[in-house]
Every structure is written in structure tokens, then in C-alpha cells.
Amino acid sequence: MLTYTLRRLLTSIPTLLFIALTIFLLLELAPGDPMAQVPLTVPPEVKEKMRLALGLGEPAYIRFWKWLVQFFWVEPLNFIDWLFNTSFAAEKQRVISWQTRSPVMDIVVQRMPQTLWVVGMSYIVGILIAIPIGIYSAYRQYSVFDQVGTFVTMVGFSIPPFFSGVLVIVVFSIFLGWFPSIYDTTHQVTDWDSFVVQLKQMIMPVMVLALQTTAQISRFMRASMLDNLNQDYVRTVRAKGLSETVVVLSHVLRNSLIPVVTVIALGVPAIFGGAIITEQVFKVNGIGQLLITAIQANDLPMVQTLTFIFAILIVFFNLVADLLYGILDPRIRYD
């Protein structure tokens, strides 16, 4: 297991470099121009000068190399500086966003709290709701609970957030006036009252997002449980006289978790990726909104950095999922 982990970690370095290159080439090839959002009243000569000032005059391979150096060398140095108050990175050019002309990582750090609060919370809530629903739906297949659960989760999944988000705003903000329709990212939680305010502004986006997570995970959980409930080992365990709770929760559940773990692990990087549409609807302005505005503005350093951070998370969590397979099912061996 240990050698496997080490080998995977080692192979992930070239993988990630290759991914970085692919993303870079993709962004190079994609049509679009950082000047797209500059008004038409600005003459083309001025736009050309602005492009040169962004460094677009240099050949692609030099820009890629610069980005690599900035991301893998200057940014970690900056992190060390920040940790220990040193100044290794002084005067070194960091990864600079074209839209804001400020270091990309600073903005990412600024966006992290609301992203984790809202998207992370919705993921946890979603999983916590989904797993019991999935287990019980499978255990009592075709019962009323199962039918209703299936119906609600499928309707939840098939309604896109650009619609359900606006719907809850219309109902809860406009008609009932319970919750604010716009998320205040500057709000600080200091006491009970401010915590209630935070809770109120989080509840709608969290619910909308959790609905999607719940739908997906509970479907996989139910399907996987159903597969296992009919296996011979369940009959054996039951025959040994173990209680139903033990049978279901410790034997069947454990064996059913493999596809579910995959889905959950695949979803974790997406937490950091934020939720583009939901963030937009509720104006949460987290990482998802950052990425989509950067894509719309063709802010290549920002898009490249953000997608690459996601790539690192994806590779990492897929490794975690693979390791978890081995723990959940000792028969799976990788060597």
C-alpha cells in the first residue's frame, strides 16, 4: 500500500505537468481576447498597446515557462514569506491577473471563506441527507418512503439551479421576506446575532446546492445497496443470527460504499471549484464566480491558475479514493 501510494504520488508529478501544458495550450487556442470587455469606444491601437502591456506580445512558450516559474517557485516562496515573515519572494513577479492586475493567489485566498462556507456546507448537508435516504430506500425497496424519496430527488436533480435558485428567491425573499436574496461576503460572525444573520444568508444557496448533491449520491447509494442486499454473504450473516442493524449498517453498507466513495471523492474538488450558477444567482462571489468572470474576461493567468489548482485537487482526491477502495475492500490489491 505504501509503495503504491508513493508510486502514485511520483507519477502524479509528470501527470500534473502534462495537464498544465494541456490547459495552457487549450486556453491559447481558444478564441477570445482580454480586450473583449473594453468598450467599443476604445480605439484598436489603444487596445493593442494594452495587450502588449499584459505581456501578450511574447511567444507562447515563454509565457508558459514564466507561469510555471511563478506558480511553482514564486508563489510557494510568497507563502513561506507570509508564514515566517521572511522576504524570499521580494521583487519577484507573482502570477498576476489581467483583470485586476493583482496577484491571483491573493484573490483565491479572499474567496475561500465564502466558497467553503456555502459550497462545502451544502456538500456535507447533502451527503448527510443522502446516505440515510439511500440506505433506507434500498432496504425498503418500493415502499412509500422509497417512492417519495426517488421522486423528490429526481425532480431535484432535473431542475437546473438557474431555475430553482430564482424560485426560492421569489418565494422566500420576495413573498415571505425571510431571507436576503444577496449574500454579503463582508459579513463577520462575531456573536450569536451575527451568526443568525450568516445562517439566514446561507440557507437558500446551501439548500439549492444540497438538493443536487443529495439527488446524485442517494441514487448511487441506493443502487449499490440493492446490489449487495441480494448477495449470498448477506444471507450467511443473517443466518448467523446477527441483528438487522448490524447486517445492514456494518456489512452491506461497507460493501456498498465503493461507488459512493468514488462519487464523493470526485465531488470534493468541485467544492473548491465552487458552484458557478448558484453562486451567480445568490451573488455569493466565491471561486466559481471568480472562474466564470475570468473566463468571460479571458483573464488567462487567472483561468490557468484556478483550473490547475482544481487539477491538483482532482488528482489528489482520486488517489484518496483509490486508497479508500483498498481499505473498504481488502481484496482489492494494487501491486
Added chain:
Amino acid sequence: MTDKAPSSLADTESALDHKPRSQRWDVWDQFKSHKGALFGGGFFIFITIGVLLGPWIWTIEATFIDIRSRNQGMTLAHPFGTDQLGRDMLARMIAGGRVSLAVGFAAMLLALLLGTLIGVLAGFYQRLDSILMRLTDLFLSLPLLPLLLVMVMLFRQPLSNAFGPETGIFILIVTAIGLTSWMPTARIVRGDVLALKEREFILAARSIGTSNNALIRRHIIPNVMSPIMVSATLGIANAIITESALSFLGLGFPPDFPTWGRILFDATDYMQQYPSRVLWPGLAISLTVLGVNYLGDGLRDALDPRIRGR
């Protein structure tokens, strides 16, 4: 009373007659007994026939603008009402359904095919695992929007020259959605295959000399059917919604080409004034997904030899 004996005799006879029943019949019998599946399948067939034959029954054109009758509610002339330009909603739902269902299915099938193939190969053949899973990582980390922009830029003109503008864009969108949504399926299938591979029956099959090909076809695939079916259901909903997002971003079908997702999106701003306008596309998408879901459940049960026996 008198009928009893002969009838039971007939029963035994017919049972004897059908002794060598084909597997297909078994599957159908099991499927029939699943109420939800019958309902789902029925609804699905109904909606498919509806959108295919609809234009012959409801002859108003989906793109015809009758500006004087815009923003109408449900009337006899327009049973589903009209939109902000006075286009008939029923006609738009029918036309939109054709596109959405076609895109949903084609994209889901492509994603499923790719996902299952890569997942099974990676899980089954140790040698391929590493490379295929790194490929999956790569696809998972590619940013979707720039990828689509590149695809549109490179392939829209050649495809529309070869197949005409609408078919060309259809192929492009299906490929785009399919290519960017197979990865979860692949990961899930691989995970299951990894576990299956170590099970006794695979060992048994192998020991009697079953070839790898047959092993995968006869033993592995049927046993990973359930996550595949769930992926399929979720995949259809996903494809229909992704298509609407693409149209919204200007990467999808031409603007006068209705699809369910697009109708729903366009109507969101009017939700408070004309609630029925969001209701129809919302219902259509949800019911289709529900129908497919039950159909998937039924098929999975029917295909699973262990359940079928009982």
C-alpha cells in the same frame, strides 16, 4: 368447477412447452412485474411519440411569431399559452422536446459508452489502469467552457459544411457533452470492477478457461449494470441541462431553435408574471428524467440474474 382440471393441465402443458424459454422472455417478464418501470417506460414512449408525431397534429410552427397574441395564458388557440414574442408554447415544447431528447440520449449514450469502456478496461487490465486513469484525471481537470469554445471554433464550420448547419451543431454538441461527462462513470465502473475482479465467481470462470473477452461480457458488465444505469439516468438530465447552459452562452443551437432547457431559461425572468411558462419545460424535463429513472430501475432488475430468479 369443471374447468379446473383441464385448465391446470393446460397450465402444465404450456409450462412444458415453454421450458426452453429464451433469456429475452425472462427479462421481459421480470420487467413487466415492475410497475414503476412500466409506467416510466410508458411515459417515455408517450413523450417520444408526442414530440415525433406532434408537428403533424399540432401544425403551428414553433418559430412562427404572432406578435399580437404575445404573453397569452392557456387558451383554446394556444393550449400552453404563448411566449413574449407570441410564439405558441405547445409547438415550441414539441420542437424543443425533439432536440432535448435527442441531445440527452445521444450524449448520455456516448458518455456511457466511453465511461464504461474506459472504466472496465482500467479496472480489468492492470497495465492500462495507470494510463487510463491519468487520462481521466486530465479530462476531469480541463475547464469545460474554453474546451467547448475551442471545439466550436475548430469544428463548427467543417461540420456544418458536411452535414448542414443544424445536424452539424447537433453532432458538435452531443460530442462536446459526451466527451466532457464520461469521467465519473469511468471512475465508478473501474472502482466496481476492481472489487469484482477479486470475487470467487470471476476466479471460477477464469479457472474453467473463460477468455478475457467473455469474462468481461458475461460476468463483469452485468455486475456493474446498476451504477451504469444510475449514471445513465443522471446523464440524461445532465445533458439536457448542459445543453441549455450552452445555448445560453451562445455555444449551442441557433437562437431561434427551441430546446427545453432554453425555454426554461428564457422563461425564468418571467416566472412571477407568467408562471405557466416555466411550468411546462420544468415538468417536461423532470418527468422525462423520472421516467428514464424508473425505466433504468426496471431494466437493472430485469437484467440482474439474481433478482430475476425470485
Added chain:
Amino acid sequence: MKLASLVCVAIGLCATSHAFAQEERGRDGQVNIIYWQAPSILNPYLSGGTKDTQAASLILEPLARYNENGELTPWLAESIPTVENGGVAEDLTSITWVIKEGLLWSDGTPVTSEDAVFTAQYCMNPEGGCAQLKNFGGVSTVEAVDERTVKINFEAATPFPYGPLVGLQSPLIQKAQFQECLGPKAPECTTENFGPIGTGPFVVEEFRPNDVITLVANDNFREDGKPAFAKVNFKGGGDAAAAGRAVMETGEFDYAWNLQLAPDVIANMEKGGKGTSIAAFGTLVERIMLNQTNPDPSLSADERSVIGPHPSLSDPAVYQALSLAIDRPLLVEIGYGQAGKVTCNLVPAPEAYASTSFTCDKQDMDAANKLLDDAGWAMGADGVRVKDGVRLSYLYQSSTNAVRQDFQALIKQWWSEIGVESELRNISGSVFFGGDPGSPDTFQKFYADVEMYANEFDGTDPQSYLGQYTCDKAPRPDTQWQGENISRFCSDDFDTLYKQLERTAEASERHQISKELNDMIVSNGALIPLVHRGRVSGKSNTLGGVILSTWDSELWNAADWYRIK
């Protein structure tokens, strides 16, 4: 003070605003503003985006700016220099501004002419990539005559010398703060770009790029008792519908910028009772550009938007018929409501420059059909007109936007009634308006027969706007497809007359020539004007003092805003 009285007259709230004027600064607490496009930077010289320059206008101010009627009003300067008052040289090669006395930056240091000179240097630095370089076009030197006097010298006679340091786009920045940020260093000054020191009513407290700006009242603001608000919460992001809802339905915000929504959606939001929509008109015109070159895809990429003429659009009967078939009042009603007017001109405003030669508010299908019949375009069996093997079949592209797609659908139907077929295409704005020479879908390349978008000009003088239609401005492969003459309109008469405009200083003569140029462009089929678009914004019923102006920042008079109690 002059401004204050002007505001009074304009809104008729003199009594209230004067009563408050004597009260203390910051008495009305917090004002909440929402822009659905979030500002990325507060230095208008590094970003041309409207959202960024408008947000910065709360902090940074120019020497003079335009009021809601498009009239130049002194702001940081004592008066507007003219030839009559000696502020502009007789030969039109220089302009001299005098800064108001006792003006302070928000950090308490005095504003001097050195700051004005520095601002010009900052933008004119060749390596800085200044977005507002156009405002400094033709400037040779800027000098400080004394503490408060700045003289701007031009390379040649400049009939309209109010470009540099005037209006939304070129406010004064502080030399002390930005002197280390010249040229290539400009983008590295994050702190400065996120929190410029200004003379405006508010000071940045916290700036979160693409998210939210927190501002507080400027203690050194030049007018006593202003601004009335102690704090500004400037939120960005979301979409126009959500912004409108937050102001007019839930009342969470006081002001929402640019509500590009269908008129009936806005009307319904107003029923919420928390706010109203306000509209004002500038020079923005939604138009259909007609390609003067042959965009046939079978031609090679470099040829297709260079070689003219267009096989059918060059026929006057065709473009006149296309225009006649459009019901402009209906377009206005459906797409813009109170924020739109029918227009037949490229230059719809200011009034002195707006031509009155054309009328186009009546749809006339019969006349359009007759024109085409007479010109020999015979109706084919498939309902599409043909002449000498050329079919009237057009690719009609536009950027992605709900209103534009509705317009496309309507116009497609109208054109089909006169035997013109169209294929619609919509392209994401970030590609369409981006100048990527590698993409076939930019509006500059114009790989389509007709395309629809909106354009306008800054300030009130249309000279450079009309100058976009000279032959040499056509985008070509050798200019990397950069150029502003999108329809590739080319006429020697036009070029000659335009040269004359460049040399003319006398106002009424300039008006006359501009109108003639406008008429030449429209009557020769370079474009079909559709709608003169205004700007709609939303304001809360409790927010007073708002005067919407499209000639400058919407927040130009934020110092006068107050809470209605």
C-alpha cells in the same frame, strides 16, 4: 455651489436639499449600490470597463465632466476654458485649466497642477498600456504653469480640446501615490490600483476585486455637509434581473445599474413597491451592420471579408427593402420600453448633431416588396427571391443576449415576408467583441452577411465616431483584423467630407457636416439603425438626489445623494 444650484433646478428638490446641506456629513448612514458586473480594479487608466470606471468615479474626479444634459460642467476646475474666455488658444493648439482653490486629496494634502501633469504622464507612458490613451490623443506636452494652472499643448489645431482630464475616463490621480507606478510598473501597484486616493465624496475602505467595495465618506471633501452617506456598500455580480429584484422588490439595495431587461419584467418588478426604474438617453444605437464585402465561406479566409462588393447587399433596393420591412416601434416596445426610441441615424444625439433627413417609424411590406420586384429580384419557388443566380439568403449574427435573440427572431420573420431568408447565429460576447484574430466569430472579421450590436461615442462630439467609416479603417488581415469600419463602407466623397470636418472649428458648421456624414453612411447602406437605446437603472424610493446621466458616470453626483425620510 454652481453645481448644487443646477442640481436643484433639475430635480426641483431645492428646499429639501438645501435644508439638508447645512447638516453634517455622513448623517444618512449607509447606501447600498449593486452593479451586476463586478468591478475588478479602481484605476480607470488600467481598465476600460464601464463597471470599473464608474466605480472609480466615486473616488476619482476629473477637471470637468458632463451633466445629465451632456453639457460640460466645471468639476475640479474653476471654469470651462473656451476661446472666448481665453482658456483655449486662438489657434486651438492649447488649453489652460485652473484648479479650484483649496482643493484637498482625501489624505489631506493639496491638489496641485503637478498632479494633473503627472496624470497625463502616467497615461501617456508608452509601456503602461493605458486604456484611456484616446483621451490624450494629439497631446504633445502638459505643463504646470503655477500651483493651480495646467496648460495642455496639442500637436496640431484641435477643435475639440476637452479630451484630456475631462469626463468619466480621465480623472486626476495623485502624484504622491502613483509616482512609483509609471509604465511597466503600473500593474504591480496593487494597493494603489485597489485604493486610489482621490478628491471624490468617498474613500475606499476595503476593495475585494470582482466582489464588493466598502467606501466611507471623504472627510476632506470640498463641500460641507456632503456626502450625506457615511458608508457605501458597492456590491458586484449576479445578473440584471437579480439586481432589479434586490432594489425594486426586496428593497435590500438602493441603486441598481443598467437593468437590461424586457420592459414588462421591469414593470412587474416595480409593482414590488420598493423602488422605481429611471431612464436616460445617450448616443447608444442598436443597429444591423450590412457587410459590404463578400463573406462567401468558399472564398479563402483572408479574402472573405476583404473582397467587395457583396453580391446582393450592395444593391440599394435590397438594403432599403430590408430596412422598410422592420417595425421599429414594435422592437422598441418589446425590447426596451421606456429606454428605447426609434432611430434612423447613426448619430442620434446630441440634438445639434442629429440628422432629421430620414423617417423610418413605419413598417411597409408592400413598398419593400415593390422595391425588390422593380429591381428584378424575383420570388423563387421556395419563397426566397433570386436574381442572376444570387439568392437573398443571409447569415445574421449577433452576440448572446435575450433581447438581441428576440430581435433576431422577429426580424427573421419580417424579412421572410419579403422573400429574404436568414440563418441566425448567436455568439458569446467574450468571443464576438474580443479581437482575437484567430477566431472566425469576431464582429470585426464579420464572416456573416449582417450582424447586430450596439455602439456609441464618449462625450458629445461625434467626430472620431464618424471617422470610423473612412476606407482606411476597415479591418484587414494585415492589420490583424483590427479596425473600426466594421461594414467596410468605403466612399471617396465621405472621406473628403470627413477631412473637412477635422479642420472645422465653428460649431454650427460642424453640426452641418456631421449630419451630412451621418446621412451618407445610412443612405449608402453601411448599416440599418434600429433603436436609440437609453440606460435604465433602478433606484429605491428612499434614495433622493439621483440624476441619471449617460454622458458621464451614473454615480457622477453621488455626493448629492441622500436618504428620503
